[in-house]
Amino acid sequence: MVKICCIGAGYVGGPTMAVIALKCPSIEVAVVDISKSRIAAWNSDQLPIYEPGLDGVVNQCRGKNLFFSTDVEKHVSEADIVFVSVNTPTKTQGLGAGKAADLTYWESAARMIADVSKSDKIVVEKSTVPVKTAEAIEKILTHNSKGIKFQILSNPEFLAEGTAIQDLFKPDRVLIGGRETPEGQKAIQALKDVYSQWVPEERILTTNLWSAELSKLAANAFLAQRISSVNAMSALCEATGANVQQVSYSVGTDSRIGPKFLNASVGFGGSCFQKDILNLVYICECNGLPEVAEYWKQVIKINDYQKSRFVNRVVSSMFNTVSNKKIAILGFAFKKDTGDTRETPAIDVCQGLLGDKANLSIYDPQVTEDQIQRDLSMNKFDWDHPIHLQPTSPTTVKKVSVVWDAYEATKDAHGLCILTEWDEFKTLDYQKIFDNMQKPAFVFDGRNVVDADKLREIGFIVYSIGKPLDPWLKDMPAVA
Ligand SMILES: NC(=O)C1=CN([C@@H]2O[C@H](COP(=O)(O)OP(=O)(O)OC[C@H]3O[C@@H](n4cnc5c(N)ncnc54)[C@H](O)[C@@H]3O)[C@@H](O)[C@H]2O)C=CC1
Ligand SMILES: O=C(O)[C@H]1O[C@H](OP(=O)(O)OP(=O)(O)OC[C@H]2O[C@@H](n3ccc(=O)[nH]c3=O)[C@H](O)[C@@H]2O)[C@H](O)[C@@H](O)[C@@H]1O
Structure with a gap:
């Protein structure tokens, strides 16, 4: 055997x-x-x-x-x-x-x-x-x-x-x-x-060692690059009145480009995209290829820009301050159907809002309070070591509470941010949520999961990434 x-x-x-x-x-x-x-x-x-x-x-x-x-x-x-x-x-x-x-x-x-x-x-x-x-x-x-x-x-x-x-x-x-x-x-x-x-036999590819090693880094770099490309377009869509979903669809129907992996978002996360691109950048630099290194670095720069752009939009829309305002965070995992929070964009967004003194109430169906507190207090890259080698009792971030229900998270909140595309966020009772929030009530949809028009009918001011802006948001430009 x-x-x-x-x-x-x-x-x-x-x-x-x-x-x-x-x-x-x-x-x-x-x-x-x-x-x-x-x-x-x-x-x-x-x-x-x-x-x-x-x-x-x-x-x-x-x-x-x-x-x-x-x-x-x-x-x-x-x-x-x-x-x-x-x-x-x-x-x-x-x-x-x-x-x-x-x-x-x-x-x-x-x-x-x-x-x-x-x-x-x-x-x-x-x-x-x-x-x-x-x-x-x-x-x-x-x-x-x-x-x-x-x-x-x-x-x-x-x-x-x-x-x-x-x-x-x-x-x-x-x-x-x-x-x-x-x-x-x-x-x-x-x-x-x-x-x-x-x-099937034809799906098993064999190569030399170096091609296999590099193909993995290349595949992740290409995938991440698609997201940064569409996210870069999302900023331009907001500035011009175009709709990023319509642009993605139009671009993706070209069979040479293809429809997958073109969803604009608050930024890509996960344990590998950033790590593997940084690794690729370093290999390029070590091999005397600074121009190639610079090219791939841009994928990460746009991703960081997308996360800070989102935070700036939240703060600027709410009269340029979120100090002591309750902001609900719906979704903390780096994507739906996982409890994994490694390099999730939620960490940067939450830290950005905390930097502006917000009070956060966070709900994710699969992520524990302990994990969220660890993530918000851990140094960059520490998360990627075996669990028993990570800091055991990180300090608790005081202005953060973690709750087990979207309605509890949004009660008395001034705004809510959707950071993970969990299916359940599509079917929440937004009328009930609106009734229990401070007014004006804001929704910042970082994953384009809600029906923005329906929410506007209820009375929300809605920001959807890469979509034409509400008049309210147009009047409050997010300048860092
Ligand atoms: N997470 C993902 O979706 C993907 C990850 N990868 C790559 O796979 C590798 C592993 O990733 P994950 O499984 O996500 O990491 P992980 O952190 O979930 O698992 C790694 C495990 O290795 C154990 N470990 C570390 N040193 C050890 C040793 N000397 N002896 C025995 N156990 C040891 C750790 O305790 C840990 O449980 C990484 O290189 C990652 O880039 C590749 C494709 C997908
Ligand atoms: O090496 C790895 O670790 C793996 O990295 C990714 O897989 P994963 O990170 O698990 O998940 P993805 O579905 O690729 O999503 C990554 C991030 O990009 C975001 N994303 C994805 C697609 C999209 O259109 N837009 C977008 O913002 C997701 O929300 C998520 O935050 C690759 O898809 C896998 O092929 C690879 O094996």
């Missing part, structure tokens, strides 16, 4: 391995992690991450051919294929701080693999890593190998949170990069044999 071990039981390691176990009953899959609480949660009814459909997959395989364990060394030493899906955060100190990937966790995993291995292994990069990481890993493994042979493969993951299970069941493609030697090709074939249990 082929044995797979995955180091890192996070958003990628957990769902990916659960699907491999489900689709390949003849393979034994162990997912290991240094975080005891995470593994305990994977072994309980309350999984550590919220992902539609994940419970069902885990329940079908756990205890049969899918195991979660903190016994990292035992499972690595027994495995034929070792996936590494650990954190690759942005460096916060030293050379390349604020841009380069911090490979501390990767390196310690590689050293441990070399230490405990007693048989030949295929080591698979599942984490997103800088180009040429495989070469560094190869060096660590071969210098410490005691004669054992390792083949390194790059097999980046393209799943998106909230749709992880369907993305894994029906991926657009699976990408496997390996050495162009007979041993490298044999390793590629071994991994192909795993995926081909459920992924």
Whole structure:
């Protein structure tokens, strides 16, 4: 029986391995992690991450051919294929701080693999890593190998949170990069044999190592660039009276451009887009390509601009001050159908409003009070380290309350901001909300989820990102 071990039981390691176990009953899959609480949660009814459909997959395989364990060394030493899906955060100190990937966790995993291995292994990069990481890993493994042979493969993951299970069941493609030697090709074939249990042959792409590593950074950069492009247009739409949804639709019907990923928003979030683009920028700089680095940096600059533009709009509309005004925040996760708050635009928007002395009342159906308080008090990039290494008791932000209901959040509020596109925000009783708010009552829709015309009929002053402005808002320009 082929044995797979995955180091890192996070958003990628957990769902990916659960699907491999489900689709390949003849393979034994162990997912290991240094975080005891995470593994305990994977072994309980309350999984550590919220992902539609994940419970069902885990329940079908756990205890049969899918195991979660903190016994990292035992499972690595027994495995034929070792996936590494650990954190690759942005460096916060030293050379390349604020841009380069911090490979501390990767390196310690590689050293441990070399230490405990007693048989030949295929080591698979599942984490997103800088180009040429495989070469560094190869060096660590071969210098410490005691004669054992390792083949390194790059097999980046393209799943998106909230749709992880369907993305894994029906991926657009699976990408496997390996050495162009007979041993490298044999390793590629071994991994192909795993995926081909459920992924059509033509969707399994094979390349050299560096193309696979770079393709992952490139794919995320292209996706994020689309959002920054449409968000840049949203600012121009507001200035000219165009409607960004109509513009996106018109642009996206060109088959060369395509309709997906053109929704204007308060900004993109998530653990990877910013981190991976910064990483790409750093690689370009290291390779003497400052113009290319500058090009990709703009994607992040526009994203930051979009978030601060939103905050300025809120403040300027409300007579240029939100000091001691209650502002309701609906949605804190970085997108709907996940409880993940890593790099969520809500953090920057909330911090911007707190900077103007607002009182915030926050509601998100999947994010806990503890998580929100941690996010609002944590230093940039600290969130991307294993949970047990993060600050344990961050200070509570006093002007923030977290409630479990949208009606409670909006009661007596002067304004409400929609920051995540949760479906339930479309069908709230906005008449009831209006009746219980201070007047004039404002809605700032950062995701274009509400029917602005209906809300205006009720009496709200409505701002919808990228849409023609209410006369009220036109008279109050948001100048920083
Ligand atoms: N979250 C996502 O949707 C996607 C993430 N990625 C990439 O996958 C990688 C992992 O991301 P996530 O799963 O989101 O991170 P995560 O933080 O959810 O999980 C990483 C896990 O690795 C564990 N870990 C760290 N060092 C370890 C070690 N030496 N031994 C054992 N366990 C260790 C941590 O405790 C943590 O549970 C990153 O490189 C990320 O860029 C790629 C595609 C999608
Ligand atoms: O490497 C990764 O981590 C993953 O990053 C993204 O996945 P994810 O961040 O989970 O979610 P997305 O659906 O891409 O959304 C990212 C952010 O962009 C925003 N977004 C997305 C689409 C859009 O049209 N407009 C928009 O503002 C979302 O609200 C969210 O804040 C990619 O879509 C995945 O392919 C990739 O594997």
